[in-house]
Amino acid sequence: MPLPFKKGEPDLPDNRKAAMSRLHGLKNQFLKRPKYHEHYMTFMNHYMTFMNEILKRGDAEKIPTDEVSTSSSWYIPHHGVYHPKKPSKVRVVFDCSARYQGTCLNDHLLQGPDLINPLIGVLYRFRQAPIAFTYDVEKMYHQFRVTKEHQDYLRFLWWENGDLSKPPVDYRMKVHLFGATSSPGCANFGLKQIAEDHKVLGVEAAEFLKRNFYVDDGLKCVSSEEDAIDLIKKAVSMCAKGNLRLHKFVCNNQRVTSSIPESERTVVAKTSLELGQQGSTSIERALGIQWCINSDEFCFRLTLKDHPLTRRGILATVASIYDPLGLIAPVVLVGRQIVQEMCRQKMDWDHPVPEDLRPQWEKWRLEILKLPKVTIPRCFEPQDFGTPQEVQLHHFSDASLSGYGQCSYVRLKDENGKVHCSLAMAKARVTPLKQTTIPRLELQAAICSVRIASILNDELDYDSLTHHFWTD
Incomplete structure (x- = not known):
């Protein structure tokens, strides 16, 4: 596939010197941080092995000397980043948003339509049957090649064989890059x-x-x-x-x-x-x-970082809990209420937690460490359950002056009349800072139920669904 440019092939300025400057900055980091250098070099050795493999397949190439001065080209700086869960590894990131003379490669690329399936939809369907499996596409972006006339827009510099004493060499990728606006589409x-x-x-x-x-x-x-x-x-x-x-x-x-x-x-x-x-x-x-x-x-096995007891630190802790289906929404809601109270008191981001909120925060932080004891069955169907003959979705909504929310349950009935219910999704929200009435909040919760019901109706693969809504 070609790079989907907005207005044809752009006439970009020669940014090789800027890319060279970024590479020298990377070299200085290597000299100042030996451990970082070691990890980066380890990764780049694997990368060079990968380069040798894709060179055999014709997916990438070293640019011939007589083609280095091509007018329509762009150099992409790169750097290494640490994965928080893999501190001994470094991932090389190509910075397609790096600017030179007010422009960058991503400015000229179309994002294209959003073809990514909804995450919660994929997770819903992952819970419908007893035997589940997951797969991964190896280096997905790198498996799709770029047409020849656009490959010079994907140049980069690196020392051959990772030898810092040698002058940098020009390479060009022939595949779509992680970091380009167009690559996901x-x-x-x-x-x-x-x-x-x-x-x-x-x-x-x-x-x-x-x-x-x-x-x-x-x-x-x-x-x-x-x-x-x-x-x-x-x-x-x-x-x-x-x-x-x-x-x-x-x-x-x-x-x-x-x-x-x-x-x-x-x-x-x-x-x-x-x-x-x-x-x-x-x-x-x-x-x-x-x-x-x-x-x-x-x-839910959490690894909480020691953030400072400030509005910024508390928000970072609450936001670090990943729960796209809302299976522990009531627990997370308490943390959000604490953050909201600090907003209500108009505290600065780095203002220490006031004494009246500190016990509440410390209690909640201790309680969420017990989440590993909480487990949710992945499958909607229990063991030895027959083929579902009737599928219902029951949506419950409620509200109070401190928060409102909803939860949706899948109710299955098999050929033997056996019934089983499973929590499918939940959502909990703090009430607005501007005070409102309980009936209005009840309606907000009911609207939330309707929206979740619409998503479940579109994403679940059951032949027929009936919806039941419960509210005060």
């Missing part, structure tokens, strides 16, 4: 197009690629082991047609896991298979949510 279009072009291999596998991927992470659940094995086989074959590799496989079923080559599994999946169901607490992240594979439950 291009990559997601490419994945969906592969599914459409090869759907003859399996309609369900094509739907999996189209509807159950959030960028490069795919989540899916099915009713039987045979269906899971067949779907995985077809999805892998379909992606292979477009030279995409599905890897980092995780599943809550040992037989399905055994059918996957060991090289395609995550470390967690391998460990889970070795330990079996007894005594294993293998946890994997499913779009950021912690999923205990063997017990098939969502859990």
Whole structure:
């Protein structure tokens, strides 16, 4: 695919000197921070290995000397960033927003339509059946090539073999970059197009690629082991047609896991298979949510940083709790109420917590450390539950002067008349600072229920749904 420029190929200024200056700044960081240098060099060694591989495939190349002075070109600075959960690793980021003479590459690129599936929709469907698995597309953006006439807009500088004593060398990427405004749209279009072009291999596998991927992470659940094995086989074959590799496989079923080559599994999946169901607490992240594979439950294991006891620090702690489905919404609401009270008192961002709020904050912070004891079943259906014959969604809403919210439950009834209810989603909000009446807040909560119901109705894959709304 070409780079989707807004008004044809732009005439950009020569920013090689600016990129060279950024590279020298990076070199100075290496000399001042030896540990950072070591980690960066380790990553770049792997990167160079990767470069050798893609050079064989023709995905990237070193720019010939006689082509370095091409007029239509752009150099992209890069730097290393630490992942907070992987302090010994560094990720190289290409800065497509780096400006030179008032412009940057991203200014000239179209973002394109939003083809990313809603995150909560993918998570909803991940809870509908007992056998669940996750997949990942290897280096998704780098699997889609850029047309030749646009590759010179993706140049970068680096020391050959990572040797700082040598002069920098000019390279150009031939694939879409992480950091370019257009890359998410291009990559997601490419994945969906592969599914459409090869759907003859399996309609369900094509739907999996189209509807159950959030960028490069795919989540899916099915009713039987045979269906899971067949779907995985077809999805892998379909992606292979477009030279995409599905890897980092995780599943809550040992037989399905055994059918996957060991090289395609995550470390967690391998460990889970070795330990079996007894005594294993293998946890994997499913779009950021912690999923205990063997017990098939969502859990909340928090690692809180020691932020200062200020409005800024308290907000950072509350915002660090990731819960897109609102499964622990009542707990998070208390923290938000404390932040709101500080806003009501018009405190500065770095003002210490007042004495009247300190006990309330310390109590809440101690309580959220107990969240690891809380688990939520991933699947809406319990074990030994039959095929759902009737599916209802019950939405409850309520309000008070301190907050309002709603919760939605999936109510399933099988052929034997057995009934089971599961929490699907919840949302809790603090009331506005401007005082309002309880009836108006009740209506706000009811509106929230209607909006959540609309999302659930669109995203869940049940054949027929009936909605029931409960409010004061």
